[in-house]
Structures are given as C-alpha cells and as structure tokens.
Amino acid sequence: MVKAMEVTQQAERAPADDRPFDVFSRSCPSRAMLEHVTGRWGSLTIGALREGSYRFNELRRRVDGVSEKMLSQTLHALERDGLVHREARATSPPHVDYELTPLGRAVAERLLGLIALVEMRMPEVLAARESYDGSRDGAPRGGRWQRGQK
Amino acid sequence: MVKAMEVTQQAERAPADDRPFDVFSRSCPSRAMLEHVTGRWGSLTIGALREGSYRFNELRRRVDGVSEKMLSQTLHALERDGLVHREARATSPPHVDYELTPLGRAVAERLLGLIALVEMRMPEVLAARESYDGSRDGAPRGGRWQRGQK
DNA sequence: CTGTATCCTGCCGGATACTG
DNA sequence: CAGTATCCGGCAGGATACAG
Numbered sequence: 001m002v003k004a005m006e007v008t009q010q011a012e013r014a015p016a017d018d019r020p021f022d023v024f025s026r027s028c029p030s031r032a033m034l035e036h037v038t039g040r041w042g043s044l045t046i047g048a049l050r051e052g053s054y055r056f057n058e059l060r061r062r063v064d065g066v067s068e069k070m071l072s073q074t075l076h077a078l079e080r081d082g083l084v085h086r087e088a089r090a091t092s093p094p095h096v097d098y099e100l101t102p103l104g105r106a107v108a109e110r111l112l113g114l115i116a117l118v119e120m121r122m123p124e125v126l127a128a129r130e131s132y133d134g135s136r137d138g139a140p141r142g143g144r145w146q147r148g149q150k
Numbered sequence: 151m152v153k154a155m156e157v158t159q160q161a162e163r164a165p166a167d168d169r170p171f172d173v174f175s176r177s178c179p180s181r182a183m184l185e186h187v188t189g190r191w192g193s194l195t196i197g198a199l200r201e202g203s204y205r206f207n208e209l210r211r212r213v214d215g216v217s218e219k220m221l222s223q224t225l226h227a228l229e230r231d232g233l234v235h236r237e238a239r240a241t242s243p244p245h246v247d248y249e250l251t252p253l254g255r256a257v258a259e260r261l262l263g264l265i266a267l268v269e270m271r272m273p274e275v276l277a278a279r280e281s282y283d284g285s286r287d288g289a290p291r292g293g294r295w296q297r298g299q300k
Numbered sequence: 301c302t303g304t305a306t307c308c309t310g311c312c313g314g315a316t317a318c319t320g
Numbered sequence: 321c322a323g324t325a326t327c328c329g330g331c332a333g334g335a336t337a338c339a340g
Contacts, residue, residue: 040332040333041333067333067334067335068334068335069333069334069335070332070333070334073332073333094340
C-alpha cells in the first residue's frame, strides 16, 4: 500500500502539494500535533495558560472537569511538543509552574481567537440546533447527532 | 484591613465572569460545540470545505483516513450546529453537496489560521521533541507521552 | 503538593453488510 | 452514489491508591 505521505494525486488534493507538512495527510506528524493542540483537554489547557504561569492544581481548577491523569498526560504532551515550559523548584512541599513558550503563545493566540468566536456565536448555534431538531416533525427520533454532549 | 484581598477571589477564574458562554466551564454548551469544531474529524472536515462545495466521497478523499461512518456523523453534527449546509438533489444517482455556511466560514477562517501555524512551525516541534526525548539519556523508556500518534 | 501506577468501563470509531 | 445499521475491539479517560 502506498504510504500517502508522498504526493499522492496532486490533482485531487489541492490543499497540500507545496506544503511540507500537510495536516490532511493521514501519516503526517503535523496531524498528531494538531490533535494535541485541538484535543479535548489540550485546547483548554493552552487556553488556561494564556495569561501567565500556573501550578498543577491551579490548572486543574481552571480547566473544569479535567482529571489528574488527563491533565498530567496533556501537559507532558504539550511540553514534549515545545508548547509548554515546566519549571520545578526543589522545595518542600514541591512547587511546579507551567507556562507557555513563545511557540505556545503563538498557538494560544490563534486558539483563543477561535474560542472567542465560538463563544460569541453560540446563540446562532443554539438556534440552528433547534431549527434542525424541529424540522424532524414527524420522525420520533429526537436526535442522534449530538455526540459528545452527554 | 487590606482591601486587595476582597478582589482577588475573581482572579482564580478570570476567563469567564462576564462571558455568557464560558468554554472553560464543564457544563457550558459552548464546550460541546468547541469539541465538534476542534475534534479529530471536525477540524479536518471544516478545513476541507474551505474552498467550496464537495460531494460526500470527494470529502472522504480530501480528509485522508476518515471512515464513512465518521464522516457521516461529523457532517451531521456540523450541519446541526449550523456550520455546514447540505444540499441534496433528487437525481439518480443521488447527488449531494456540502458547503460551509457563513458561520462555518468564519470558523474555518480561524481554524485554518491555526492549522497554517501548526504546519509552519512543525520543524520547531520536531526539534523540541527530539530534545525532550533525548534529555532522558539514561532512561530506557523512549516516550510515554506521544499519545495519539500511533 | 505534584504527580505516577493500576484497574475498569464506556464509547469512539473501523469493518462490513445492506438499502434507496 | 450516498448513506444507514450492526457488530465489536481498543483505548481514552475516570476513580482510586500510592509514592517522593
């Protein structure tokens, strides 16, 4: 099977072509990175770090709903990607600060733009949903597509 | 008494406060919406739709790796949120086009900014990873934090 | 306080088969 | 072509206990 990383069919896939890291390609490392950044906890963690440095449990409180395990995993992934800097002071009790790197701040800027837009346009979204659900007048099944909102 | 104390309570959760839809709050519907938009397939689907309208299987080809089921689910969720418009023509064989709504285009703009940044800065990320993995000289375990990159 | 190690469950999501 | 229905394995991720 062809590895897809190479330029598959240039005609079909206009997006990439000249870009060395194409997120639309299944095997490109940039897709993994994008998933770290946009992932469920990654995006919120980066957002929470926008204004300064925070300690582990401060972050836990700022990112409502995240578990210890997930926050720890997320922070390690972001640190590995060079988006977050971890500063540990060998005191007792231990004191560790997390903050964005310059690259992390650049990502946060775009991310927060997206988040602000989403928050601002929520009324439209809510209206669209009602309209969508409502248009299924006869059909009994109220909705099967609200995945991930419990 | 020092006045400053009274005000500092707000500092803990500065992000929200005056915003009606706070994505950092576990129970806010905007968080679900953000997850649709930034989710594994949501972000790529929106990105793939940026330039015009596409048919179902065209999209499948543009979003490398997505399954029929996931694309269908993703499209329905985005349509319900009012980001994607579905236009079905009752011909034979069936012909269905998907395209972004104005709201969807606004989201796509921010999202593509983020994607472009991620793609552009990948060399830094790759370097950071190598540095991170390398600094574990003695430790045999090469990496436990590259979740989701198979 | 700042995490790591384990156990366990739900559901994400891939494969396959079928319908209009 | 454009999906839907069903099965099912793997892993995301929560709860808990424990360590430095």
